Amino acid sequence: MNATQSLPQADLRMRRIQKVSKILRAILLVCMIAQVAVIVLGALQFALLHHLSDWKYQFGPPNWRFNLAFTNVSNSDFVVLPFGFMVTLNFFRLFCRLKDGHLFEGQTIEYLEKAAKWWIALGIAKIIYQFLEPIIFSRHNINIQLNVNNGGDAILAGLLVFFIAWVLREGQKLKDEQEFTV
Numbered sequence: 193m194n195a196t197q198s199l200p201q202a203d204l205r206m207r208r209i210q211k212v213s214k215i216l217r218a219i220l221l222v223c224m225i226a227q228v229a230v231i232v233l234g235a236l237q238f239a240l241l242h243h244l245s246d247w248k249y250q251f252g253p254p255n256w257r258f259n260l261a262f263t264n265v266s267n268s269d270f271v272v273l274p275f276g277f278m279v280t281l282n283f284f285r286l287f288c289r290l291k292d293g294h295l296f297e298g299q300t301i302e303y304l305e306k307a308a309k310w311w312i313a314l315g316i317a318k319i320i321y322q323f324l325e326p327i328i329f330s331r332h333n334i335n336i337q338l339n340v341n342n343g344g345d346a347i348l349a350g351l352l353v354f355f356i357a358w359v360l361r362e363g364q365k366l367k368d369e370q371e372f373t374v
Contacts, residue, residue: 206293213290220284227277234270271321275314282307296364304357311350318343 286303294300322342 206295209295210291210293213287217284217287217291220280220287224277224280224284227273227280230270231273231277234273272314272317275310275317278310279307279314282310296360296367298364301357301360301364304360305354308350308354308357311353312347313350315343315346315348315350318346 282303286300286307289297289300289303319342
């Protein structure tokens with residue numbers, strides 16, 4: 193098989209990658225819009241509840257929850273939501289690059305690495321918040337139960353994505369070395 197016969201198949205593969213990337217990019221865009229809406233609406237609701245509680249109004253239990261129209265976001269989810277947004281944003285950027293046909297380029301791999309780092313930060317933030325939540329929201333009878341699964345899954349996923357990014361980066365370096373040796 194010569195090089196001219198493999199081009200149509202490679203072009204077909206590239207079009208499939210671009211098509212799937214376009215779909216995933218659209219899904220991630222919807223997720224980012226939803227995350228921003230939850231952050232903004234949650235912050236507004238929290239500010240309103242905090243402002244009204246200064247006037248000695250009672251609005252439910254001390255451990256507040258955001259009861260937005262389309263979701264029920266707990267305070268721990270709200271605190272770590274910006275980390276999740278950064279993960280989604282970097283995956284969105286990654287799929288934008290893939291949609292444009294930039295597969296094994298440095299910037300593409302960098303977005304994957306950034307997503308992995310933010311995912312690890314998300315897991316760490318979940319664990320830290322889980323530790324601090326009883327201290328912050330219940331000043332009496334503090335009972336701290338650390339559940340690593342609450343953030344451990346995000347850390348594990350981030351490490352896996354970071355490993356994949358590292359493999360791609362090493363593959364890129366090998367490719368560059370081979371081009372210079374020929």
